[in-house]
Amino acid sequence: MSPRCDCCGEHVEKLNQQITVMRKEIKNLRQILDGAGRAHRKHMTSIRSAVANIGLREPDKEQAPPPPLAAPQALEQGNIQTVPIGYISSCFAVKNGTPRQPTICGPSRAELRIQQSIFNNPEHALVGLEQYSHVWIIFLFHKNGHLNYKAKVKPPRLNGQRVGVYSTRSPHRPNALGLTLARLDKIDGDTVHLSDIDMIAGTPVLDIKPYIPDYDSPHSRLDKEHCDPITDQKTDAQSDLESENNYDEALVSLLSKDKPEAGTPVRDSSQSVSAQLPLHKNIHQMLDEVRAYVTQGELQLSCASEDQVSDSPKTKAPECNVDYPCYGEKAYITIAGWIREPPVSSLQVRFTPQAQKELADFIPTHLSGSSESDRPRFRFLRSTEEAVAAIRGVLSADPRSIHRRTRCRDRLFYFILDSADITCWFGQGFAEVLQVRPVEQNAVSV
Numbered sequence: 299m300s301p302r303c304d305c306c307g308e309h310v311e312k313l314n315q316q317i318t319v320m321r322k323e324i325k326n327l328r329q330i331l332d333g334a335g336r337a338h339r340k341h342m343t344s345i346r347s348a349v350a351n352i353g354l355r356e357p358d359k360e361q362a363p364p365p366p367l368a369a370p371q372a373l374e375q376g377n378i379q380t381v382p383i384g385y386i387s388s389c390f391a392v393k394n395g396t397p398r399q400p401t402i403c404g405p406s407r408a409e410l411r412i413q414q415s416i417f418n419n420p421e422h423a424l425v426g427l428e429q430y431s432h433v434w435i436i437f438l439f440h441k442n443g444h445l446n447y448k449a450k451v452k453p454p455r456l457n458g459q460r461v462g463v464y465s466t467r468s469p470h471r472p473n474a475l476g477l478t479l480a481r482l483d484k485i486d487g488d489t490v491h492l493s494d495i496d497m498i499a500g501t502p503v504l505d506i507k508p509y510i511p512d513y514d515s516p517h518s519r520l521d522k523e524h525c526d527p528i529t530d531q532k533t534d535a536q537s538d539l540e541s542e543n544n545y546d547e548a549l550v551s552l553l554s555k556d557k558p559e560a561g562t563p564v565r566d567s568s569q570s571v572s573a574q575l576p577l578h579k580n581i582h583q584m585l586d587e588v589r590a591y592v593t594q595g596e597l598q599l600s601c602a603s604e605d606q607v608s609d610s611p612k613t614k615a616p617e618c619n620v621d622y623p624c625y626g627e628k629a630y631i632t633i634a635g636w637i638r639e640p641p642v643s644s645l646q647v648r649f650t651p652q653a654q655k656e657l658a659d660f661i662p663t664h665l666s667g668s669s670e671s672d673r674p675r676f677r678f679l680r681s682t683e684e685a686v687a688a689i690r691g692v693l694s695a696d697p698r699s700i701h702r703r704t705r706c707r708d709r710l711f712y713f714i715l716d717s718a719d720i721t722c723w724f725g726q727g728f729a730e731v732l733q734v735r736p737v738e739q740n741a742v743s744v
C-alpha cells in the first residue's frame with residue numbers, strides 16, 4: 299500500500315503523477331509564451347522601422363529594448379560601430395606616468411601601423427600625409443576600466459576641485475574618445491611614426507587627420523586674413539608692416555604716450571603687445587585702434603576684477619587668459635585660467651647618482667646594432683639625454699592622482715618609460731628618481 303497524504307488523504311504516488319503532468323503543462327505554456335514574445339518583438343521591430351522610414355517618432359517605448367538599426371539608419375542617428383584603424387605602440391606601457399598632455403614630454407614616441415583589414419593597401423591611405431608636420435589622433439581610452447563617467451570631474455591639475463567634464467580633457471567621458479595633436483616624424487609604408495604623444499601602448503586609434511593651422515587654429519585663421527586669398531601671398535599691407543623695423547617701438551611708445559587712467563588695468567606694454575597683433579591692417583588704422591583700446595579701456599588685457607567687467611560678450615575681459623587679442627569685430631580666444639596657472643606648481647626633478655648610472659647603461663634605439671648584448675635597450679628613446687628629458691617631463695607635471703598626493707604621499711611611485719622601469723619618490727616641491735631598471739621581459743607588452 300502506498301502511503302497517503304496527511305492533509306488530503308490521497309495516495310502520495312497519485313499526487314506525484316499529477317505533479318509531473320502539471321510540470322509538463324507549465325513547460326508547454328512557457329514555450330507558447332516565448333514564441334508569442336518573439337513574434338511580438340519581431341512585429342514591433344518591423345513597425346518601428348516602418349515608422350522610422352516615414353519620419354515619424356514612435357510612441358513611448360518604455361519597456362521595449364531599442365531594435366537593432368540597419369547601418370545607414372544607425373549612422374543618421376549618431377550610432378556607429380567603430381573599428382580601430384590600428385593600435386599604438388608607444389614608449390608608455392601603462393597609464394601611470396604617461397603624460398597628461400602630449401606637449402609635456404617631447405620625446406614621447408609612438409608607431410601606428412594601419413591595419414590591413416581596413417584597407418587592402420594601407421600605405422595608400424597615407425599618401426600625402428607626409429606633407430604635414432602634425433596630425434590629430436582620435437583614439438579610444440580603452441583602459442578606462444568599466445565605462446564610468448560623471449558630469450563633474452576633478453582634474454589632477456586642479457588639485458581636487460570639481461569642474462564639468464566637458465571643460466576638461468578627462469579620459470572618463472561618455473564616449474571615451476581621446477584627441478591628441480601629435481608630431482608626425484615620418485611615414486614608412488603602412489606605419490606612421492609619431493612623437494609628442496600621451497597614449498599608452500595598445501591604444502586603439504579610430505582616425506588620423508592632418509593638422510591644418512588655417513582650419514584648426516584661430517591664430518592662423520586671423521593670419522590667413524592677411525593673405526591674398528588667391529595667391530596665398532602676404533598682402534602689401536602685411537609686407538609693409540613687416541618691413542617696418544621700428545614697428546614694435548612705435549606701438550610701445552604710443553602705448554606709453556596714451557597711458558590709461560591710473561588704476562585701469564592694462565598689460566605691461568613691455569610684453570610686446572605688438573607681437574600679438576594681427577598684421578593685416580594699415581599701421582595707422584591699427585595704431586588708432588590701439589589708442590582707442592588704451593584710452594577707452596574697451597579691451598582690457600589684464601585681470602580686471604569682475605565688477606569692473608561688463609557682461610556684454612564683446613567687451614567682457616577674460617581672466618588673464620587672452621591668447622590673442624584682436625580688434626574690431628573679432629573675438630578673443632580664452633581658456634580656463636587653471637590650464638596655464640594651475641593651483642599646483644610644477645616639481646623639480648632630480649636623480650640619485652645610482653639612478654643616473656643605471657639610466658646611462660641603456661642603449662638608445664639608433665645604436666640597437668651594438669654588440670653589447672647584455673645592456674638594456676630602448677625601443678623608442680634615442681639618447682640618454684632624451685630619456686632624462688622624458689622622465690623630467692613626466693615627473694615635473696606631478697603624475698600622481700589626487701588620492702596619492704594627499705593620502706599616500708610617502709609611497710614609492712613606479713612607472714614605465716620605453717623599456718625602463720622607474721622608481722621614484724616625491725618630497726615637498728620635488729620628485730627624485732631612485733632607480734632605473736630594465737623592464738622584465740613579458741612584464742608588459744609594448
Ligand SMILES: C[S@@+](CC[C@H](N)C(=O)[O-])C[C@H]1O[C@@H](n2cnc3c(N)ncnc32)[C@H](O)[C@@H]1O
Pocket residue numbers: 393394396397398399400438439440441442467468469475476477478479496497498500501502
Ligand atoms: C588626460 S588624457 C588626454 C588625452 C588627449 N590628449 C585628450 O585630450 O583627449 C591623457 C591620459 O590618459 C591616459 N591614457 C592614455 N591612453 C589611454 C588609454 N588607451 N586608455 C585609458 N587611458 C589612457 C593616460 O593616463 C594619460 O596621462
